[in-house]
Amino acid sequence: SQKIEQNSEALNIQEGKTATLTCNYTNYSPAYLQWYRQDPGRGPVFLLLIRENEKEKRKERLKVTFDTTLKQSLFHITASQPADSATYLCALDLRGDTGRRALTFGSGTRLQVQP
Amino acid sequence: DVKVTQSSRYLVKRTGEKVFLECVQDMDHENMFWYRQDPGLGLRLIYFSYDVKMKEKGDIPEGYSVSREKKERFSLILESASTNQTSMYLCASSDRDFDGYTFGSGTRLTVV
Numbered sequence: 001s002q003k004i005e006q007n008s009e010a011l012n013i014q015e016g017k018t019a020t021l022t023c024n025y026t027n028y029s030p031a032y033l034q035w036y037r038q039d040p041g042r043g044p045v046f047l048l049l050i051r052e053n054e055k056e057k058r059k060e061r062l063k064v065t066f067d068t069t070l071k072q073s074l075f076h077i078t079a080s081q082p083a084d085s086a087t088y089l090c091a092l093d094l095r096g097d098t099g100r101r102a103l104t105f106g107s108g109t110r111l112q113v114q115p
Numbered sequence: 116d117v118k119v120t121q122s123s124r125y126l127v128k129r130t131g132e133k134v135f136l137e138c139v140q141d142m143d144h145e146n147m148f149w150y151r152q153d154p155g156l157g158l159r160l161i162y163f164s165y166d167v168k169m170k171e172k173g174d175i176p177e178g179y180s181v182s183r184e185k186k187e188r189f190s191l192i193l194e195s196a197s198t199n200q201t202s203m204y205l206c207a208s209s210d211r212d213f214d215g216y217t218f219g220s221g222t223r224l225t226v227v
Contacts, residue, residue, distance in 0.1 A: 034215065043119075043205050043218030044158075089158070093213065101165075101213055102148055102173065107157035 003027070004106040006090060012112045013080055021075040021109045023090035030092040033066055033073050034103065038087045047088075048075075080113045087111070118142075121206050121219035128226050134193040136222050138206030146209045147189035148216065149173075149181065151202040158205065164189055196226045 007022035023033070032051040036044035050057045050066045050073070057064045063076040077084050087110045091103040122137035140147065146165055150158040150173075160173030162181040170181050178200060182190045189208075193200055203223050207216040 036216075041221070041223075043207070043221050044216075046215035046217070049214055091158075100171070101146075102160055102163045102171075103213075103216065104160070105150075105158040107155060 004090065004092060004104060006088075006106040006109045008109060010110045010112065012114060015081060015113055015115050017080055019077040019080045019084065019111055019113070021088050021090075021111065023073040023075070023106055025071050025092060027097075028071070028092060028094055029068070029096050031095050032093050033064075034091045034093075035062075035064055035073075035075050036089040036091060036105075038089060038108065040087075044089055077111075080111075082113045082115050085111055085113050119206055119208055119217050119219040121204075121222050123222050124220060126222055126224045128193075128196050128224065130197060130226055132193075132196045132226075134196050134224070134226075136191040136193075136204055136206075136224070138189045138191070138219055139187050140189075140208040140217070141187065142208060142210070142217065143186070144208035144217075145186075145211045146213060147183065148207045148209075149179075149189065149191045150205045150207065151175070152205055152221075153202050161191065193224075196224075198226050200224065201226045 005024045034049045035047045038044040048064045061078045065074045087108040089108045091105045095101045119140045148163040149161040164183045180192045205221045206219045209216045
């Protein structure tokens with residue numbers, strides 16, 4: 001069956017370290033992949049989009065990679081801060097697989113940055 | 116500041132009631148979406164719309180319907196609320212290129 005997996009439910013790291021979150025998918029060929037941040041009780045907030053023909057994208061302390069051979073995206077937060085603590089969601093555009101132009105989301109990884 | 120506004124943050128309804136969840140966006144976006152979010156299940160797509168009066172089923176449309184009479188407004192209707200529809204409901208919109216969704220703050224619906 002088709003699946004999107006984010007590496008773990010929770011990730012704890014120390015302030016100043018780099019957080020690396022993983023998004024793996026099977027049986028899909030997404031046109032692009034997006035990452036969102038979600039705080040408790042709030043809607044997700046868009047962070048970054050990376051297309052299938054791009055290997056890497058950066059925005060300030062954020063970096064996303066996209067490996068269509070491994071069917072994996074890595075999301076990095078460098079010099080992490082307690083304010084980065086949140087749940088991070090990956091989302092795939094599956095128009096090529098389903099004909100549907102609406103994002104399919106993973107269940108998220110909760111990141112906790114300890115001071 | 117661009118916004119997606121959902122009419123209620125918290126809602127409690129009784130089983131069997133007809134429930135309307137309203138969503139309004141001020142960005143002139145073509146696309147609008149309704150998701151529900153449950154612990155461990157992530158966001159699941161209920162319905163979406165590419166244009167006024169257009170609607171498409173998502174992954175879990177059963178028990179729901181939608182209405183899009185105006186470009187800025189997308190309503191989710193629970194025809195006869197049931198306890199398994201207790202959830203966080205999230206509305207989102209995007210431009211015609213689907214680049215980056217803007218979400219509302221969500222409506223936490225409890226059906227008793």
